Amino acid sequence: MQAIINRAKELLADGTVARVLGWKAGDLPYNPEPAYFETEESLKDFVYNGFCGANLSKYMIEASKLEGKTMVCLKPCDTYSFNQLIKEHRVDREKAYIIGVGCKGKLDIEKIRKMGIKGIESISGAELTEDADTLTIQTLYGEKTCAYADAMLERCHVCKGKEHKIYDELIGESKDTKDADRFEEVKRIEAMSPEEKFAFFQSELSKCIRCNACRNVCPACSCRKCVFDSNKFDSSQKANADSFEEKMFHIIRAFHVAGRCTDCGECSRVCPQGIPLHLFNRKFIKDIDELYGEYQAGEDTTSKAPLTSYTFEDAEPSIVGKRG
Amino acid sequence: MSIEEKEEFRPKIVAFCCNWCSYAGADLAGSSRLSYPADVKIIRVPCSCRVNPMFILRAFEKGADGVILCGCHPGDCHYSTGNFYARRRMTLLFSMLDYIGVENGRTRVEWVSAAEGVKFSQTMNEFVEKVRSLGKNVRLEDLRCRQ
Numbered sequence: 042m043q044a045i046i047n048r049a050k051e052l053l054a055d056g057t058v059a060r061v062l063g064w065k066a067g068d069l070p071y072n073p074e075p076a077y078f079e080t081e082e083s084l085k086d087f088v089y090n091g092f093c094g095a096n097l098s099k100y101m102i103e104a105s106k107l108e109g110k111t112m113v114c115l116k117p118c119d120t121y122s123f124n125q126l127i128k129e130h131r132v133d134r135e136k137a138y139i140i141g142v143g144c145k146g147k148l149d150i151e152k153i154r155k156m157g158i159k160g161i162e163s164i165s166g167a168e169l170t171e172d173a174d175t176l177t178i179q180t181l182y183g184e185k186t187c188a189y190a191d192a193m194l195e196r197c198h199v200c201k202g203k204e205h206k207i208y209d210e211l212i213g214e215s216k217d218t219k220d221a222d223r224f225e226e227v228k229r230i231e232a233m234s235p236e237e238k239f240a241f242f243q244s245e246l247s248k249c250i251r252c253n254a255c256r257n258v259c260p261a262c263s264c265r266k267c268v269f270d271s272n273k274f275d276s277s278q279k280a281n282a283d284s285f286e287e288k289m290f291h292i293i294r295a296f297h298v299a300g301r302c303t304d305c306g307e308c309s310r311v312c313p314q315g316i317p318l319h320l321f322n323r324k325f326i327k328d329i330d331e332l333y334g335e336y337q338a339g340e341d342t343t344s345k346a347p348l349t350s351y352t353f354e355d356a357e358p359s360i361v362g363k364r365g
Numbered sequence: 366m367s368i369e370e371k372e373e374f375r376p377k378i379v380a381f382c383c384n385w386c387s388y389a390g391a392d393l394a395g396s397s398r399l400s401y402p403a404d405v406k407i408i409r410v411p412c413s414c415r416v417n418p419m420f421i422l423r424a425f426e427k428g429a430d431g432v433i434l435c436g437c438h439p440g441d442c443h444y445s446t447g448n449f450y451a452r453r454r455m456t457l458l459f460s461m462l463d464y465i466g467v468e469n470g471r472t473r474v475e476w477v478s479a480a481e482g483v484k485f486s487q488t489m490n491e492f493v494e495k496v497r498s499l500g501k502n503v504r505l506e507d508l509r510c511r512q
Contacts, residue, residue: 230464231464235463235466235467235468236466237466238464238465238466239465239466239467239504240466241466242465242466268419275426275507283507285425285426285505285506285507286507288422288465288505289419289422289426292418292422292458292461292462292465293418293419293422295461296418296457296458296461299457321461324460324461324464325457325461328456328457328460329457332456333453347453348450348453348454348457349450351446351449351450351452351453352449353439353440353449355439355449355452355453355456356456357452357456357474358452358455358456358459358472358473358474359473359474360456361456361459361460361463361469362463362469362470
């Protein structure tokens, strides 16, 4: 963390960048929030720890419109989103000075809470200073510990790799934390009967309060005018009235990012209701991989996206029934 | 003696037909006096590619029991490539509908050219029969639309 701050101070001092986009401490020990830093003094509030899950790529859309360069801290998986945004001409590469920051998996406070650890006052072991395998959590009810890997976000268990796809410089070590199959859960659902599938999604999606957080955080969801804000959309600007609207919203949300979603997992991370939204995105990714060839959005800035290209021999839609 | 009232399930089918091939195919079926069920409501679209996934969901929302999309044969699109994009989109959408538990017999894509009136009527007959066998669609319907 200190290395990033020092480098940021240098870059601000020599005028290479006009501002720094990073994280500052939130109200609680586990919710750092994205922030701009424009002066060297303000950098004292800069934090980078295991809870800095937020993908800063999307903020670069706005930052690209500002005067001067912005130094942005991107984790390996955030660089996929940044690449994808370059491809879509939503960010300006010239306006960004990308510091590839090290990442050893990010933490999920909900997972810690699920372990029964409540009344959290402070957490140590999340600072990424050394290779800490355990988190020590001070709570109102005494000190508790848990393994770092057990508290990791779901997306970090299916890590895309420790390599930064785009950067100007790298600070810090990264680690590939993949220890699960990305499509395991999708396959489990696919094997269910239509009734079971429907019941599963009904129970998950009925939790949706239509806060639009999944849309707002998504780096792929960056249209200036969103269909969900249109008053012609049935459930715009209001809670879902029935189970149909819940499903419609989530299918359309996932469809709009199909072929562009890098599977950064931000949608599931920010969902206040804990809906596993990544299951929709991954279903599309899995289908695209199986039908149109392996494709990882954001891996480069030149390849053609699967939904804006085609081949004469593409599978017919009837394949859906045949695959079983 | 009273007349027994027999309530048979008549599915509501929405068919999106492209202006250049399938709609003309439907016309040909009509002028050739080939019959297909009146349960099929045709909506003409400029190209199969004009069909937004939302149209299909919307049709289900408003109470359709099945939705079929007809377009030019791949390679014959009036706009050269529209149906290729439509094909990928619909494949993904149908797969997603299947994934959330809507039987995939309720959705279909069929390529019908302007000369295939017979194919059009056959397809519609088959599709209506299939949806009838699946019964009423209660999975994806806005309950407020049901009076």
